[in-house]
Amino acid sequence: MSRLQAVISATNGVFGDFLARSGNGLAIDFGLRDAHGAPVAPDRAALATAFPAAGGDIAIFLHGLCCDERIWNAGNGVHADADSFPARLTREQGWTALRVRYNSGRHISENGEAFAELLDALQTNWPVRVRRIALIGHSMGGLIARSAGHHGLERGARWTAQVSHLICLGSPHHGAPLERFGHAATRLLDLVDITRPLAVAINARSAGIKDLRHGSLRHDDWNAHDPDLVGGDMRRPVRVLPEARHCAVGAMLGDSTDDPRSRLIGDGLVLPDSAAGRHPHRSLCVPFAPADTVLLPALHHLRLVRDARVYGLIARWLSA
Template sequence: MRTDEVAGVARLAGTALRGGTRRIAELHQGIADRAFAAVGPVAQPVKVVHDAVAALSYAGVRTGLGAGAWAAGTAAALRADGTDLDAVRAGRVAQAILNGAHGDLLRSEAPSLALDMTVRVAGRAVPVERDALRAAFPDGTDRIAVFVHGLTETEASWCYGAGRRGEPGSTFGARLRADLGLTPVYLRYNTGLHISDNGRALDDLLAALVDAWPVDVADVVLIGHSMGGLVARSALHRAGGGTEEAHGWTRLVRDTVTLGTPHLGAPLERAVHRLAGRLARLPETRPLARLLSLRSVGIKDLRRGTLVEGDWTDRDLDALTPGPHTSVPLHDGARHFVVLATLSRNPSGRLADLLGDLLVPPRSACGDTGDDDRLAFPPDHVHRLGGLNHFDLLNHPRVYERIRAWLVDRPEGPRPAQP
């Protein structure tokens, strides 16, 4: 690891240890308060002594753990070999999970560990500059397929399951290149940030990418898995897709494909939110609620599929009362497709609706609100696959065959001019 990465891990460890000790102290205090209250006023002198001793003890533990983390980090930094954390697979996976779980905290407390949105080739970040892109994509075509991964994932996630099927080099991107001449462009980003913040970053990156691409771009396809589909929608919305003031790259987007994207939100995040609210009602369990509230803002955005900055600015994201939610329509001027999976082999049955793909139910994946705000996916643009889970959608032959069929069967017409 690099010295700054080691220092970042040490700061994060110190923060976690101090915070964990504080939560334990709060839990202890909540239980003690109830016990002393049950005894009555006669226990007040004992309570005063107890509270003072407990506060002093926990303060000492917090200080000791924080100092220990700092000392360990300082010693480790002296032995740092300068290798990037993401130079090895385990480091990339750990960083992606850490960013997904606490990406907003990383940005403020340990920025060396926080990811920026970057184009990746063979695990390495590629500057969005013409010479760098020409070197990284020597055979780049005028058609680009941009792959946006989901929560806690990386660009390597698009290889999911390939080894088990005996096709380690096979991905959607490689197949689209061979079959349709689309150049795959894989991104990596901090999935713990607000979806709208990542949408802004994607807007900026695609504008720069189209401008610096080695050849004039005629066609862009956006493919997003899970949260990635929401980030793509947020970027198109922010860029004003379908309006006269739209950013130039949006006019090149002919097709979007979302794979298991929670357009209407994720039930698991809603369940955690409700659990935290119930735990917060009692002093004994309030520290546990505070621990749950530490999950990243990116995860909290999945509660309702929040795409717009105004829906979270100056709001308490842990409040039980729902705030405003902006309904964002699909980008006008492109075709939009959905592939959703169900654990049940019958994707149209009741069990499929109940279990979904393990994380996202079918109605959320296809944006079916049941009212006028439903997303306007034509019925033949929604494909249901039974017997698969959420992560199978990253790289499964049945998913690819449907994507390929949609992209092959596209209406002929003049391609948009380069902006």
């Protein structure tokens, strides 16, 4: 079953928008999952049953593209294990750790809106009074957390004032080179009759992947134009959670930011400046304080969810 779920999660990442639009049963719904991967409804009775030791401090973990909540497991087991980031935060600091699963092929803004609605329900139905909320996202998960904050602030949601931390691990805040290369390759292949079918096949990749071209987090970043025809950065500024400490951890394959491997391919998927939220236009910069922005050497993108140095940073930030 675990291998089948991995295939389903990967399929959702590549074609998830099509699966959702067509009503396909393989499309994943945005929602909480328990330690065994079973869905948990966000009503008071279901939450009390699934989390009998619920406390007032909630840490919510969001996976990245083509993955699911099991990526946070420290080993290769199906179920959550004692050495995972969520389990350690619960054991060592008393946070109640929650995991979500979502269709990573949908637009980031659509998942952000769904996450904002889930946070509305949690704030209302959590078995005890919510004191603090920490949002911890790996890769695309960090972008969805930021998008949810924007949606929540636009609606005046109460939970936005309870988010104490927003921690992004290897999130491509300003896009990923691989998607920009895919967009450019599609445009070139479409120019010649013999390669046009290949362009059509490549262009079938999901809306979630296309959002990673620049890191689009708002509905109006994409619904006012055709993202397949526009290659430039059309993003609008995103509202920032006012009470949250914004923290970023990036990785690089090289031993320093000057290493050619770090400059050219970053952590294998995300470049250092993108992970750190840096951008030439101030309105698009993510407000990570220098002291809360860490780039770790000799670390691959997918290892960010299991590296001891990363957990040490998260634990230190959440204990402050």
